[in-house]
Amino acid sequence: MPQKVILDVDTGTDDAVALMCAALHPDLELVAATTVNGNVPVRNCTENTLRVFDYLGLSVPVYEGLSKPFVRPDFPTPRSQADPWHGEYLDLPAATTNKQDQSAIDFLVEYYMGPDGPSTTLVPVGPLSNIAMAIRMEPRLVERIPEMVIMGGAHLRGNVTPSAEFNIWTDPEGARVVFQSGIPMRVATYDATWAARTDQAQNDLLRAVGTPAATAAATFCDRRIRYNQFHETAVNDALAVLAIVDPALLVTKHVYADVETFGELTLGRTVFDTHGRSGKTPNCHVALDADRDRFNAMLRETLSYTV
């Protein structure tokens, strides 16, 4: 029986690829998508998510979540223009379906307190605002979510600052609530997603698969490769999704992890205690490396499916 998953997304080009992987992989059942302010404003995330499902001809419910971080009125440095990696909207036809009326937070609480909660993996691949809210709204949730596979954080290199990765930096307090919640978690960091990056040749192989999903993903990756200084791209969020099917994609260490919420230079840094300096019990399986060839092959295979 396929593994149930809920994706919490800020769609976004790599989120779009992750959504397609979750929708198409035969070993996964995508129960719903929840959206959150991140790569683009939350309304755009919702529209983009609906566009992806419409494009594939799927009806997966989409619940809109927070338009701001958990505590802060905005990102540590507010967005000044559309991020070229994502654009304002995905380059897909406008959505014809609609989001659900229920908010993402209410949905997450209701779903996880319901019968299928304990068998559904939560996959947050955007800022952790919705998840933090849900945990504070319904503290019993932490006993109901069997595992989170999070895309976020960085150890040796950030992507927004030298210290911090975008998803965690955009909502450090939200991320901290989630990291400290006690919910079992695997964290796919930027170190791992970059290790599993896709270059132009691999992207051309993907396009050659020829299915609607592969073609769209290759177009999204083209944009990402174009704006990357090394002309390669990490397809961050898709790695987190596929790691549910194949944990061997990730090279993980069991460590204590926390999030810096005060630093001047290090705000939003994920602190992974890789050498046991804190003396605290590990709360996280962090991936600092990943299997690049295996991931790219799996991406091609997954996106070769049609609905």
Added chain:
Amino acid sequence: MPHKVILDVDTGTDDAIALMCAVLHPDLELIAATTVNGNVPVVNCTENTLRVFDLLGVKVPVYEGLPKPFVRPNFPVPRDKPNPAHGEYLDLPPATSKKQGQNAVDFLIEYYMGPDGPSTTLVPVGPLSNVAMAIRMEPRIVERIPEMVIMGGGHEHGNVTPSAEFNIWADPEGARVAFLSGIPMRVVPLDATWAARTDTAQVEQLRALGTPAAVAAAAFCDRRIQSWNVGATAIHDALALCAVADPSLLVTHHVYADVETFGELTVGRTVFDTHARTGKEPNCHVALDADREKFNALLRDLLGRTA
């Protein structure tokens, strides 16, 4: 002509080995040692430094520096007991020679404003309190110090916290003043010193040399290995000192570097902008790797000598 160096030390077992290497290195001329609160209280650092010079039978002037960090009244977490890697005093006979009357900060200013300043490398291998003080006391000193080779910081891991290395953590504000001073610098963090580690077999090779310096260094290494129980020790400060004469010991990257002084989890973290996220001009050659075999062979060569 040998290259002039001044060592700023918090002696300390690894400082002691660095001091011996500086004295015995045919290509280096150790002008003076300045002491600073760090591994042990500054009074003990001074006594330990004198003990090392007495052991080797050399007269190198020792100037005592700050008993406290540059800004803080104490370390971020005050010392509660002697660090077992150093003990209260080095296991050497009490010193019979005396420290100088002048304090370390005044000495550094007078020396560097004098004729030999611009040809003398400053090698700070303890907290950067003295160096920060000298820079603020005499701002022109930044034009007079040709290079600093600093032992401090950690990128992949810390040793006091998951994020921070002792020398920087012990005086984050002092370190920040030194890092942002504009003085050309090479920084040797834990990443490099552990890459160049010395294991028990290498310690035995050292001891077998039978010279006073090698025997003492081997005993210091024994203590260090015992206190960490990982079968090896990083002789941090000696690597920085040896790199003055042989830069090829280090694998460096030219990056912008700064020090976190506010973080809750990350205070004292050296932030190395290895992927140019800040857009700031590089101010530092940071060593993230080192040549282990070459360093250990050099240690044997130097410590096998007599003064």
